[in-house]
Amino acid sequence: MAARLGCFAALGASLRRELALLARSRWDLFLLIGLPLVAIVTLAVMFRPGSFNQVPVAVVDADHSALSRALVRALQATPKLQITASPVALPDAMTLMRADRAYAVVYLPPGLEEHHARHEDDAVIVYFNAAFQTVASQAADAAQTAMQQALAPPRLKELAHLAGFHPPKVQVSVVGNPQASFELFLETLATPLVLAMLLGCAAVYAVGREWADGTLARWIADCGGRTFAALLGKLLPYVLVFWLWGVAFTLYLAGMRGWHVAGSLAYLLAVQFVFYAGVGALSAMLVALLKDLDTALSVSAFYLGSGLSFAGATLTINGSPLFVRAWSAVLPSTSYVQIQEQQWVMDSPLASSAVPLAILLAFVAVPLAVAVWGLARLARSGARAVPLQATPTPEGWLGSFMHTLHTVVINRPIVLTAVAAVVLYGFYYPSAYSIQTVVKIPVAAVDLDHSPLSRSLLRNLDATRVVRIATQVDSIAEAQQLLRADDVDGVIVVASGLQASVLKGQPGGVSVDLKGAYLVRARFIGEALRGAIGGAMAEIVQPLAHVAHVGQVTVQQRALFNPDNGYGSYVVPGVASIILQATLLFGVAMFMGLKRERGPWRMSHRAFLGTWSAFTLLGSLMSGFFFGFVFWFQDYPRGGNLWGLLLCVPLFAASVSALGLLVGSLFERHERSMQILAGTSIPVFFLSGLSWPFLAMPPLMVALAQLIPSTTAVLMFVQLNGMGASLHEIAPKVATLALLALLYGACAWLRLTAPPAVRSPASQPA
Numbered sequence: 201m202a203a204r205l206g207c208f209a210a211l212g213a214s215l216r217r218e219l220a221l222l223a224r225s226r227w228d229l230f231l232l233i234g235l236p237l238v239a240i241v242t243l244a245v246m247f248r249p250g251s252f253n254q255v256p257v258a259v260v261d262a263d264h265s266a267l268s269r270a271l272v273r274a275l276q277a278t279p280k281l282q283i284t285a286s287p288v289a290l291p292d293a294m295t296l297m298r299a300d301r302a303y304a305v306v307y308l309p310p311g312l313e314e315h316h317a318r319h320e321d322d323a324v325i326v327y328f329n330a331a332f333q334t335v336a337s338q339a340a341d342a343a344q345t346a347m348q349q350a351l352a353p354p355r356l357k358e359l360a361h362l363a364g365f366h367p368p369k370v371q372v373s374v375v376g377n378p379q380a381s382f383e384l385f386l387e388t389l390a391t392p393l394v395l396a397m398l399l400g401c402a403a404v405y406a407v408g409r410e411w412a413d414g415t416l417a418r419w420i421a422d423c424g425g426r427t428f429a430a431l432l433g434k435l436l437p438y439v440l441v442f443w444l445w446g447v448a449f450t451l452y453l454a455g456m457r458g459w460h461v462a463g464s465l466a467y468l469l470a471v472q473f474v475f476y477a478g479v480g481a482l483s484a485m486l487v488a489l490l491k492d493l494d495t496a497l498s499v500s501a502f503y504l505g506s507g508l509s510f511a512g513a514t515l516t517i518n519g520s521p522l523f524v525r526a527w528s529a530v531l532p533s534t535s536y537v538q539i540q541e542q543q544w545v546m547d548s549p550l551a552s553s554a555v556p557l558a559i560l561l562a563f564v565a566v567p568l569a570v571a572v573w574g575l576a577r578l579a580r581s582g583a584r585a586v587p588l589q590a591t592p593t594p595e596g597w598l599g600s601f602m603h604t605l606h607t608v609v610i611n612r613p614i615v616l617t618a619v620a621a622v623v624l625y626g627f628y629y630p631s632a633y634s635i636q637t638v639v640k641i642p643v644a645a646v647d648l649d650h651s652p653l654s655r656s657l658l659r660n661l662d663a664t665r666v667v668r669i670a671t672q673v674d675s676i677a678e679a680q681q682l683l684r685a686d687d688v689d690g691v692i693v694v695a696s697g698l699q700a701s702v703l704k705g706q707p708g709g710v711s712v713d714l715k716g717a718y719l720v721r722a723r724f725i726g727e728a729l730r731g732a733i734g735g736a737m738a739e740i741v742q743p744l745a746h747v748a749h750v751g752q753v754t755v756q757q758r759a760l761f762n763p764d765n766g767y768g769s770y771v772v773p774g775v776a777s778i779i780l781q782a783t784l785l786f787g788v789a790m791f792m793g794l795k796r797e798r799g800p801w802r803m804s805h806r807a808f809l810g811t812w813s814a815f816t817l818l819g820s821l822m823s824g825f826f827f828g829f830v831f832w833f834q835d836y837p838r839g840g841n842l843w844g845l846l847l848c849v850p851l852f853a854a855s856v857s858a859l860g861l862l863v864g865s866l867f868e869r870h871e872r873s874m875q876i877l878a879g880t881s882i883p884v885f886f887l888s889g890l891s892w893p894f895l896a897m898p899p900l901m902v903a904l905a906q907l908i909p910s911t912t913a914v915l916m917f918v919q920l921n922g923m924g925a926s927l928h929e930i931a932p933k934v935a936t937l938a939l940l941a942l943l944y945g946a947c948a949w950l951r952l953t954a955p956p957a958v959r960s961p962a963s964q965p966a
Contacts, residue, residue: 205424214433330762376545377716408493478563488574494613507533519639600810618787633768788860789873819853840924
């Protein structure tokens with residue numbers, strides 16, 4: 201019987217034991233040092249520009265007049281845009297958009313100058329590819345602003361002279377992020393969540409291998425029977441290392457990049473430690489409750505990976521289904537992101553963080569108590585994990601094909617990862633974006649004018665789906681205090697004398713302050729505000745313009761390939777390829793790691809082809825389920841080019857399967873696939889170019905990203921499903937996927953096959 205140790209002695213014994221295990225494992229060290237470094241550097245380099253310019257657009261000039269040429273010059277002078285093509289007809293421009301060579305198309309209709317000279321109504325149309333919403337919407341806004349400025353002065357001067365009015369000016373300020381930088385917005389959001397996923401996988405594996413290897417009771421006995429101290433000693437290296445990575449990332453952004461923490465840096469770093477401690481405690485609890493390392497790793501990746509979608513950092517969860525709001529509440533990332541926004545961007549009083557901090561502390565205390573209780577019971581029971589099954593691979597193509605599918609089916613972790621997870625994600629992930637747009641964001645209003653125009657403006661704004669006037673206060677200082685205290689998401693100030701200035705033809709204004717930590721919300725609020733001002737002004741402008749017989753040339757935006765411009769219809773079709781790649785890659789790598797565990801893992805050439813074919817078929821079926829049933833059920837853009845999908849889906853599945861076979865053969869045990877690879881999903885998504893364009897990334901990063909199948913697949917499947925792109929329009933992407941399938945297939949073939957003399961007799965046919 202082991203000697204009874206004091207609490208600190210037991211903690212020290214467990215700590216020394218864990219450090220010894222870490223020192224003997226290159227994969228554990230890679231997970232603690234290599235992967236966090238790669239993830240942080242990748243995100244830092246990617247988002248370093250903060251914004252993007254020179255977005256490719258096409259212009260169709262059907263007027264060929266002095267006015268249309270002036271509008272083209274105005275577009276060329278806009279830093280955000282780069283006119284890369286001037287097709288003769290609109291269908292040619294749509295081809296460029298489907299081929300991913302233009303994010304927006306500006307159409308200047310025939311007779312534009314004549315209608316403008318005669319003060320007749322007409323419209324310039326900006327078509328933008330809403331399937332690539334982040335980039336295309338900014339390009340469309342820049343084009344609209346440039347042309348409105350080019351068109352507006354003579355018209356407004358004449359209207360002011362005839363009708364005696366001047367539209368109000370709108371001053372929009374992004375508090376805490378005045379440059380509206382995506383570096384501050386996305387990097388501070390993604391990096392801590394990536395580190396949390398890596399920590400979760402590391403901590404689950406550290407605790408779970410004691411159960412899987414049958415050493416749980418001995419570990420606790422070596423620590424004097426003190427389960428609590430033993431668990432703290434085991435988790436401490438992982439929590440501390442990942443917290444130090446978080447500190448390094450924070451100091452990099454706050455120091456080297458100059459994004460100073462508006463609130464308390466010390467408080468923010470302390471909260472980060474609590475956040476990572478909570479992730480460690482949750483990981484241990486999963487092992488204790490699920491009693492299975494594979495399942496705990498899968499659930500950990502599923503649970504922690506949802507933080508980016510369900511934390512409310514992009515779309516708010518206001519108006520979301522009950523499940524979404526409940527799931528968001530049980531994620532530690534939700535509370536952490538809220539505190540980070542308050543301290544880094546808004547300089548909120550510490551009291552504002554009291555509730556989310558209490559929730560984070562609960563995420564430490566409750567799971568830790570459950571884990572201690574559960575692990576102590578498992579140690580006393582003496583139960584052992586049930587091993588997975590993997591017999592030697594048959595020699596022939598058909599035999600290995602059937603053997604592979606059979607091995608997937610009889611091993612629960614593999615079938616859950618490669619099949620069941622795809623079905624679950626098809627309903628689970630889209631629920632985070634079911635409302636498609638931000639809904640009823642609370643704002644504070646300060647009406648210093650108290651006029652019919654100001655009341656109409658605020659009434660129109662409150663009537664929108666996006667904004668809710670949560671409160672009206674009497675002073676700007678009071679509204680700013682509400683914003684810093686995180687009680688509202690924005691402040692709208694209607695200047696004194698607004699209506700009088702409008703009627704006198706003098707400039708008057710409305711100022712808007714928005715939170716810089718949530719740029720997606722800021723964009724939707726800005727759109728709602730423009731609509732509200734337009735509606736309020738219409739009550740004055742249109743009757744006067746009608747009396748004066750003054751027409752107007754307007755600039756209209758039209759969303760293509762995502763007609764409602766919904767955020768979910770933009771994000772989910774792209775993320776679908778990431779989900780399909782991750783589940784297939786994890787499952788194949790797990791299969792290959794299991795082969796290495798159970799004995800002979802090299803195979804004949806025909807057996808390799810059979811195994812590869814089986815996983816290619818499985819990946820194709822899961823892709824068909826997602827692109828077919830799930831997209832239909834969720835009503836996402838789909839089926840634009842069915843024959844193209846039938847060709848490209850097997851190419852994608854083949855490239856991912858080959859990569860999984862290659863990577864899985866490097867792992868000495870099957871659990872490593874989930875432990876090492878799960879935390880890479882978020883950086884892989886950003887490298888796809890969907891939400892952050894390639895034009896803002898360094899060329900070397902773009903080139904290296906092409907080695908990941910999903911980098912090509914994300915954009916290609918969006919083009920095929922939602923845009924109906926032809927094979928000719930996506931030919932470079934098809935060629936890239938085919939080359940990746942050949943490259944990884946050849947590498948896996950060289951790695952996994954061996955001459956008959958080298959293979960074990962057990963793998964020979966009977």
